[in-house]
Amino acid sequence: MRKTWKGLGFAAISLLLVLQIACGGSGTKNSDAGASAPAESSGQASASADNGGNSGNGGKKIKLKFYDFHTEAEEKFFRGLVDEYNKIQDKVEIEYSTFNQGDYTTTKLPTAFASGEGPDIYMISPGDFMKFAKSGLMADLTPYFPEGAKEDFLPASLDAVTVDNKIMALPFELELLGLYYNEDMLKAANVQVPKTWDELYAAAKKLTTNKVAGLILPPDKGPYFNFIWYPFLWQQGGNVLSADGTKSTFNTPETAKALDFWGRFFKEGLSPKKLQAGPWEIDHLGKKEAAMQIVGTWAINRAEEVFKDVPINVAPLPIPEGGKAATDAGGWKFAVNGKSANVEEAAKFVMWAFAGDPQRALKWCTEVKFAYSPRKSVVEAGKEIYSKGMRKVFTEQIYDSAIPEPRYPSEVLDVVGDAMQYVMYGKYDGAKAAEVSDPKINDALAKANK
């Protein structure tokens, strides 16, 4: 009998271990506030989004969950922001959790919402915006803007987050694209900084060697791939969808031209089809593996700090003959869970963080990273910083041509990405790729909107 009990005991321990492994290790890094909160409070916090938290329950603080995907200095900034907010008021306590960016949008957010444990406050990219907005997971933030704050935002930045006249998220950064280049390489090859498409192609051709890529463009499908290509379409007045976003406008000569222009760099070996570092990393220029690269404002700090010995400069994106300047303005948005029982409290924090005192927004855009604020007052307050080094080019020559990144559904992004690759790999020319993709975009729209 003793043997049996021994066996059962061993089996029970094994079972416990299995369960422990199964339940542990979410890969989350909780904030100090969250980590120091008693276990009981954490349990209440989990329920806050769906069950109403503990507002008005004996003077206890309302617990709000805030999810994002930042690391290092950016994580530190948001952690500091949360700590400060938790200290300056006594109604709400925010618990900040940050995740690996890859997991954040693909698995963490959807599974958290699917299991009813979604955060009260979270960040969302333009590509996922409509899906979340349509699922009721974004609260209307219009009533919570402080007096006069709405007018301070660039109208285009608010239009990009408005659905049925409701502002569903708060834009807090605009990341613009430019053509970065190595001054020495261009000088050595006697190449002027390209201003037109023809000049860009000729420069890339002249600068490409066995060791150096003429121009770095993203080669792999995904939202970033499309993000870099859109300006070439917009510069000619083209667009993927109609203004109301209901039908495809892809099958046009403008699309064909933009696709052919893009594909030519890859077909002729001027842009590598495979990259070791991410196409968004300025390291390609910094390590002198490339002469030119289209990348965003976020690259400036790294170029200045890590690659200060490399003469990197930036210019506006080249335009086609008869075209007009256009660049993409990307950036994540702050959203409040529409199904949260504490929408008002969550919205107040969001507004406090990025629609209130311009200094917080300025710190994020100029010290933590480099981006433009969608608020005129913030750009004005940071005038000195915004005219320093490469930033001056963005402020004076690029900023005015910014168009917010479109919030197309993933299905549409996928079809556009396919069209780009058809041309890159020589399956079709631009016109044929535009023609075959047009009905697919309409199908994708129908599927996404059902």
Place this chain on the structure above:
Amino acid sequence: MTPKRISARTRNEWVTAYGFLLPNIVGLLVFVFIPIIYAFYASLHDWNALSPKVYAGWANYRELLHDDEWWASVRKTLTFSVVYVPLLFMSSLLSAVMLNAIRGRASGVVRTMFLMPFAITSVISAIIGMFMLDPRNGAVNHILELLGGSPQQFLASTSQAMFSIAGVILWINVGYNMIIFLSAMKEIPRDYYEAAEIDGATGWKSFRYITLPLLKETSTFILIVTTIGSFQALEQILVMTDGGPMNSTQVSVLYIFKQGFDMLNMGYASALAFVLFLIIFCLSLFQLKLLSSKKEGV
């Protein structure tokens, strides 16, 4: 008729045995059977994981019948499987035969070398593969150039990417399968070979008529497990090509992953996953039947 009495000792052994099995049974229930049932339930719904499920009947299954991208991904999976499984089988068997011939300390060193890639996590091995196969700076192209060949695009080529991925996954798994073959070879009594030698059998003949037939059970196991594994390959493909270039490496599991997590079509992704499960299940049964009927015929 009196019921057969079970002795206290037998009963205790049963309790102990089931006690040990319990964690696995619970694990299988919680992590395998319940998810399979739930996936089937979800596949009958229109569901984006963010909104409540809406019952859709067999609509997702009807949709997949006309989804060209899905069937293209199934073809890619089959291509991968057809390339990968025989290559893995033969290279594992060949390395096991060679290693079986090595005696002494060297055997342990070579065995460890073969097994080492298997100890690396799949993501790291995929990153190493990417560096090795880089068209501009990769070691493989440098070697090719040293040998007088021309550099290849590998993962950046629509025609080479799938084979390149198969090569990397093969490099990771060959050691593990080789060890299984080797263990089975060590179980074959030496007397058989000695008797064959007396009868004048050469090395090839004893391999053909002794080793191979006695490895049938192991071969069946390896073929079934690697075929299933080839249908489930995801991490390395996700890291090395993410399905590209031009969807040339978009295998079924990756397509399901994209439908589920990039596009949040969870209901549809569940239907695809369920169909893939059925395909693998039928293929494994067929394989098992084929191999066991051959066994009976021997």
